[in-house]
Amino acid sequence: MIELKDTGFSYSRKGVPALSGxxxxxxxGIHLLAGENGAGKTTLLHLIxxxxxxxxxxxxxxxxxxASDNPSEIRRAFLLEENMxxxxxxxxxxxxxxxxxxxxxxxxAFISNLMAFGLTGDEPMKSLSLGNRKKAQLSYALALGTxxxxxDEPTNALDIQSKEILRRLLANNLDDRQTVIVAxxxxxxxxxxxxxAVMITRSRLLFAATEEAISARLxxxxxxxxxxxxxxxxxxxxxxxxxTPASEDEEPTRVDWRLLYSALHSPQRDSILETLRKTES
Amino acid sequence: xNRNSITATLPDSFSWKRVAAIAAYYSPYTGRQLICYLAVxxxxxxxxxxxxxxxxxxxxxxxxxACIPLLADFAPIMLAKWGDHRIVERLIxxxxxxxxxxxxxxxxxxxxxxxxxxxxxxxxLYMEIPAIQSPMLNEINAMQFTVAPLLRTLNILCASSAIxxxxxxxxxxxxxxxxxxxxxxxxxxxxxxxxxxxxxxxxVVKSGFIDGINANDKHQISAQSQxxxxxxxxxxxxxxxxxxxxxxxxxxxxxxLIYRDLKQRNL
Numbered sequence: 436m437i438e439l440k441d442t443g444f445s446y447s448r449k450g451v452p453a454l455s456g457x458x459x460x461x462x463x464g465i466h467l468l469a470g471e472n473g474a475g476k477t478t479l480l481h482l483i484x485x486x487x488x489x490x491x492x493x494x495x496x497x498x499x500x501x502a503s504d505n506p507s508e509i510r511r512a513f514l515l516e517e518n519m520x521x522x523x524x525x526x527x528x529x530x531x532x533x534x535x536x537x538x539x540x541x542x543x544a545f546i547s548n549l550m551a552f553g554l555t556g557d558e559p560m561k562s563l564s565l566g567n568r569k570k571a572q573l574s575y576a577l578a579l580g581t582x583x584x585x586x587d588e589p590t591n592a593l594d595i596q597s598k599e600i601l602r603r604l605l606a607n608n609l610d611d612r613q614t615v616i617v618a619x620x621x622x623x624x625x626x627x628x629x630x631x632a633v634m635i636t637r638s639r640l641l642f643a644a645t646e647e648a649i650s651a652r653l654x655x656x657x658x659x660x661x662x663x664x665x666x667x668x669x670x671x672x673x674x675x676x677x678x679t680p681a682s683e684d685e686e687p688t689r690v691d692w693r694l695l696y697s698a699l700h701s702p703q704r705d706s707i708l709e710t711l712r713k714t715e716s
Numbered sequence: 717x718n719r720n721s722i723t724a725t726l727p728d729s730f731s732w733k734r735v736a737a738i739a740a741y742y743s744p745y746t747g748r749q750l751i752c753y754l755a756v757x758x759x760x761x762x763x764x765x766x767x768x769x770x771x772x773x774x775x776x777x778x779x780x781x782a783c784i785p786l787l788a789d790f791a792p793i794m795l796a797k798w799g800d801h802r803i804v805e806r807l808i809x810x811x812x813x814x815x816x817x818x819x820x821x822x823x824x825x826x827x828x829x830x831x832x833x834x835x836x837x838x839x840x841l842y843m844e845i846p847a848i849q850s851p852m853l854n855e856i857n858a859m860q861f862t863v864a865p866l867l868r869t870l871n872i873l874c875a876s877s878a879i880x881x882x883x884x885x886x887x888x889x890x891x892x893x894x895x896x897x898x899x900x901x902x903x904x905x906x907x908x909x910x911x912x913x914x915x916x917x918x919x920v921v922k923s924g925f926i927d928g929i930n931a932n933d934k935h936q937i938s939a940q941s942q943x944x945x946x947x948x949x950x951x952x953x954x955x956x957x958x959x960x961x962x963x964x965x966x967x968x969x970x971x972x973l974i975y976r977d978l979k980q981r982n983l
């Protein structure tokens with residue numbers, strides 16, 4: 436479990452904070468991390484990965500600081516950044532040297548992931564396209580078996596079929612104790628997988644909650660005409676997508692992450708947040 | 717459970733096995749670098765032993781001994797040559813002290829040994845083969861092996877300060893690491909050069925051979941004057957002590973900064 440306690444980070448002492456006052460608990464599961472460009476997503480990923488130390492507050496994994504010098508604590512988390520390069524001629528060469536530090540690494544899962552993406556792992560990294568390099572890296576990262584896996588824009592450069600494969604691999608490779616945080620702008624591509632979300636804007640946390648908690652407070656509706664109770668709605672061709680306060684008499688609806696993201700970046704943001712908090716209290 | 721993992725059962729305290737695993741992680745690059753460096757130093761050794769005219773030999777000798785320290789100074793650039801892998805490096809589950817020890821052993825011992833030992837052996841061999849010897853080079857070579865311990869320490873500190881500056885740039889800087897490393901090394905070289913010039917002038921003035929030496933046997937002069945100069949330099953204790961102190965402090969600060977960066981794991 437990841438705990439953020441009033442976490443903040445500034446790149447320089449007098450500079451504008453890249454992240455400020457973030458307090459959240461992120462339980463095991465797959466979580467969406469969303470926010471506009473420059474909101475602080477990458478900074479948050481760096482803090483959880485332990486490669487940046489909070490300048491305010493704390494960032495904990497299972498009760499101990501994420502930024503640690505102990506190998507057993509460092510290997511709890513792995514970060515796959517958007518344009519990260521792995522050293523080594525091939526992904527197999529890299530895995531042979533790097534996986535020695537990770538006791539939870541599964542060679543079988545690694546090979547199986549590569550095969551799912553149609554790779555052998557012996558392709559020279561230099562000659563791989565951006566998409567294929569990403570597939571090779573994802574195959575490796577998913578096989579590491581780390582407690583926390585941080586994926587920054589994992590679907591970028593992947594073709595439609597590969598996005599579907601990734602969705603399947605994410606669902607099959609992870610166990611109940613693992614936490615995966617997916618930072619992405621393209622919310623819809625993995626939306627059926629998310630167990631929760633962390634949304635940030637302008638260096639501040641908007642909210643962090645599980646799907647269960649959100650659907651207990653908000654209902655996501657699709658209709659032909661707007662619902663009078665709607666806090667937020669979007670008109671699409673032939674239908675209206677809307678968010679209303681959830682009713683206790685109704686079955687909880689599936690969270691439409693894209694709609695929620697759009698609502699939180701619209702003038703109705705405060706109403707949405709108020710509804711979430713009102714029910715909370 | 718990963719059967720390949722060597723670190724699963726190791727405690728969190730410092731472990732040489734993890735240092736070896738870090739060395740193995742870097743082996744595709746360090747292996748290639750060592751092969752290149754050994755090949756270059758072998759080439760230098762052949763050139764030192766190549767019978768040629770005295771002037772050509774002196775020119776070659778000077779060039780070779782100017783290039784060898786640069787090879788060692790810029791060796792840490794290997795860490796940046798294949799792109800920015802700093803995130804992967806920072807995420808390696810090993811103690812900062814283990815990464816630190818690997819860097820120091822590799823860049824401060826293995827690399828200098830790979831570039832210096834073969835040419836030095838060639839110089840020693842040169843002195844044993846009268847057929848290719850020139851009197852002046854013979855004297856210079858002989859002096860190389862009989863340098864006073866304090867001057868040898870000064871040489872080691874000069875070399876260490878340049879290597880550590882380059883290594884610090886590779887570990888600390890996020891952008892333009894190669895350029896910053898190269899500029900850092902040149903800055904150190906210029907600073908050391910200025911200090912050396914002041915030291916040399918002070919020694920010359922103090923020793924009283926400012927007017928130079930007039931004689932007919934130029935070979936004898938060169939060897940003699942160098943020997944006199946070196947003797948005078950070792951006797952000029954206050955300047956030598958100042959240089960040693962400045963460089964010693966610089967090396968300690970760089971060692972601390974590198975360790976601090978590795979310990980903080982901050983990008």
